[in-house]
Amino acid sequence: MTKADIVKEISQNTGIEKVIVGKAVEAFMETVKDSLTGGSNVYLRGFGSFIVKKRAEKTARNISKNTTVIVPAHVIPSFKPAKEFVAQVKLQVK
Numbered sequence: 356m357t358k359a360d361i362v363k364e365i366s367q368n369t370g371i372e373k374v375i376v377g378k379a380v381e382a383f384m385e386t387v388k389d390s391l392t393g394g395s396n397v398y399l400r401g402f403g404s405f406i407v408k409k410r411a412e413k414t415a416r417n418i419s420k421n422t423t424v425i426v427p428a429h430v431i432p433s434f435k436p437a438k439e440f441v442a443q444v445k446l447q448v449k
Contacts, residue, residue, distance in 0.1 A: 403436040
């Protein structure tokens, strides 16, 4: 499902114009990105959490050159689904 599909589905279910729904979806995504960029997590009860994970510095290998590379500490965005959401998906997809 793409963003356009989501906008179309919400528009059909609510009767709101696609342009307005599209702006709302874009605003939601920008808000989540801004929050994560600022270091804050986003919690959506019953759906899941958009969280910032901290990765420690580690040593990796470049296999083609057979050398050791240091990967610096960094943060990454992550999504953790809610337990109810996971259970619902497990029941539907088999």
